[in-house]
Amino acid sequence: MTKRLIIVIVGCGVVFGAIFGMKWFGNKMMNDFVDAMPIPPATIGAGKVQTMTWDNRLEAVGSFVPVNGTDVTTEAGGIVTAIHFESGQKVKKGTPLLTLDSARERGEYERLKAQAELSELNRVRREKLFKLEAISKSDYDAAATEANAARAAVQSQAGVLAQKEIRAPFDGLLGIRRVNVGQYLSAGTAIVTLQSLDPIDLDFTLPEQYVGQAQPGFKVTVNVDSYADQSFTGEVLAVEPRIDSATRNFGLRARLPNPDLKLRAGQFGRVTLTLPGNRSLLVLPRTAVSYDSYGTSVFVVLKKKEDPNAPKPKEMPGAPAGPTTDLIVEQRFIKVGEARGDFVAVVDGIKEGEQVATSGLLKLRNGQPVIINNEGAPQPRLDPKPAEG
Secondary structure (H helix, E strand, O other), X not given: OHHHHHXXXXXXXXXXXXXXXXXXXXXXXXXXXXXXXXXXXXXXXXXXXXXXXXXXXXXXXXXXXXXXXXXXXXXXXXXXXXXXXXXXXXXXXXOEEEEEOOHHHXXXXXXXXXXXXXXXXXXXXXXXXHHOOOOOHXXXXXXXXXXXXXXXXXXXXXXXXXXXXXXXXXXXXXXXXXXXXXXXXXXXXXEEEEEEEEEXXXXXXXXXXXXXXXXXXXXXEEEOHHHOOOEXXXXXXXXXXXXXXXXXXXXXXXXXXXXXXXOOOOOEEEEEEEEEEEEEEEEEEHHXXXXXXXXXXXXXXXXXXXXXXXXXXXXXXXXXXXXXXXEEEEEEEOEEEEEEOOEEEEEEOOOXXXXXXXXXXXHOOOOOEEEEOOOOOOOOOOOOOOOOO
């Protein structure tokens, strides 16, 4: 029994040893095959880093504001008896907009007016008597003072009466009417919006480092989403002399002609401020740049360097042939500046003439073999436009 048990144990050991040995040998051959397999090259588009001369300009965003704009309100309360305008109407300064009930105020005005006339007659009589030395100078002065007070009361009541007639404070375009005939309005109730839109102002901000460059009179070009194929031009009207301590920006106001009233108050605009002179910058295609949380980088295309001391990979029967390219990519972090059109300026991290990958970035990593194929790829432009047709 003991011999049989030993024979069985030895036999099992030989069988399992052979199985595990074959498994190990197979895995080793598989690993050697994979290690000998070259990394397949990725097909990419590529562009060169080059020097360009750009006109000196700054870009910002801003909001349009009216030269004059307000919600027309009432100074006094009352019931609306007449409305003299329509929503969206253009009006001139002084145009009647709305009339409030003024019967009581008008009656008081007529009473004060009659009282002022009587006071003036009394003053004239007292003046004649004073000249005849029939009354004292103090009696005449009292009559004159009473007449002056009566005239002042009439003027005051005339002002109250004028508050019942609301007029346009300046030329402009009316908005949507917010009141109706017969409605009671309390003092300060908004009647309609009035905006002066031709010309129109644009407020925007720039970082503090440009405070010495931006000056009144410089030209601005503005684009808005409502008219994507049209640009609006104007010039800087004023530069804020104070820098905001919270944002470290300073404000500017530009004024633009707006005869067609296409631009409206509160509208968003992209501003290009033109400065004197030109700048020479190092640029690369914008599609080459990867923006990540850990930095801004590009893949630089380089010639693969062969190390004579490096061990050669084992050749395995049946393994595919190596890559047919001597180009690889290297990821490099850079510092970018202003972007314009299809290009972005490079401040640091790359040199003129170097080649960078512009497409297929998602399949790249350090040391990745690449094949460049720019056939059919659109050429980057400073002023890209949508393709026609």
